[in-house]
Amino acid sequence: MILITGTAGFIGFHLAQRLLADGEAVVGLDIVNDYYDVNVKYSRLAEAGIDKAKITYNQLVQSSTQTNYRFVQLDMTDREGLNALFAAEQFSTVVNLAAQAGVRYSLINPQAYIDSNIIGFTNILEACRHHGVKHLAYASSSSVYGLNEKMPLSTSDNVDHPISLYAASKKSNELMAHTYSHLFGLATTGLRFFTVYGPWGRPDMALFLFTEAILKGEPIKVFNHGNMVRDFTYVDDIVEGITRVIAHPPQGNKDWTGQHPDPSTSKAPYKVYNIGNNDPVKLMDFITAIEEELGQPAEKIMMDLQPGDVPATYANVQDLMQDLGYKPETPIRDGIRSFLNWYRAYYGYTGAKAGAIQTEQN
Incomplete structure (x- = not known):
């Protein structure tokens, strides 16, 4: 039995559908907060066969269309409810994708990041520890690289200079996970996602907002005057990476040494991977691709770099290829076309009315 947290969310929804198609039994968990349009979240659940009218807090709902899928609305800060769920279901694997997302929102509502990304993640770790979970895979973020400028960004690089509380919370998750791997032998794998996009994507992200504004004939705000580079990664590639990670829990690196510590691995059963397209795209090229696919030009308002944003991301995925034989590779044009369809x-x-255009990292 696999628990996926965040299954009303973008990546969690897609991962649940993939694992169900592979014949896995899945429990999905989500608080269904209103950080962005909850109608999108409920529509994702409906697509998976979960009837909104049947959702009651802390009660499992059976999918009407997929007999091996159940969903529970539950807040990860609800320690009692979470422990009861783990005790009842005896999960073998947990994939934690639930989090308070968004770089810029962390400047406005920092407490939401502490509650969800720190307290909630602590409760997940404790539940895994006390209920025999064999492997915890969890979402980290390319945001942890912060002020790093050496490209491509590598999991073997130091990441001690985050520039948003969101990034700091994700780095904290990695540190917390290592502690549990070291002390309790819990196998943990951190996944640093790079700017995920695709169908059912988040309404606060660039592709969604650009598309919405262009189709309505409204201007788009282009931050850093368009001088941004992102390693846009298609959601199906992210899901393939997670699926492979689930099947290969870390065993511990016998060659690891504290004399020359590699941050991405350990003697404990702990590992961190980048999952990115390894093919950075200029923001203006990204916008051009959307314009051409839509057949409509965008009116652009050039803006300064926003607090918490970084100018460029570019994933080194060598260890993902070496360990799991996999590398994301969906061309940006194909991914944009799928989203637009x-x-x-x-x-x-x-x-909904488009607002300031986001080019955040995931």
Whole structure:
């Protein structure tokens, strides 16, 4: 039995569908908060066969279409509820994708990041420790690289200079996970995602907001005057990476030494991977691809670099290739086209009013 937290969210929804298609039994967990449009979250759940009308807090709901999928609305800060769930279900694997997301929002509401990303993650670690979980895989972020400028960004590099509380919370998760791997033998794998995009994507992210604004004939705000580079990674590639990680819990690196410590591994059963496309794209090229696929130009308002943002991301995925034989490789044009096809079908070219355009890391 696999627990996936964050299954009303973007990546969690896609991962649950993939694992169910592979024949796994899955429990999905989500608080379904209102950080962005909850209708999108409930629509994802509906796509998976979960009826909104049947959702009651802390009660499992059976999917109407997938007999091996159940969903529970639960806050990870609810330690009692979480422990009861773990005790009842006896999960073998946990994939923690639930978190308070967003770089810029962490400047406005820092407490939400402490509650979800620190307290909630602590409760997940404790539940795994006390209920026999064999492997915990969890979402970290490319944001942890902070002020690092050496490209491509490598998991073997030091990441001690985050520039947002979101990034700091994700780095904290990695440190906390290592502690539990070292003390209690819990196998943990951290996954640093790089700017994930695709169908059912987050409404606060660049591709969604750019598309919405262009179709409505509204201007888009382009931060850092367009001088941004992102390693945009298609969601199916992210899911493939997670699926492979789940099947290969870390065993501990017998060659690791404290004399020359590699931050991405340990003698304990602990590992951190980048999951990125390894093919950085200039923001202006990204916008051009959207314009050309839509057949409509964008009116652009050039803005300064926003607090918490970094100018460039570019993932080194050598250890992912070496350990798991995998590298994300969906071309940006193909991924954008898939998103736009979904967007047209879901919204019929309409949606909520676009605001400031985001080019955040995930």
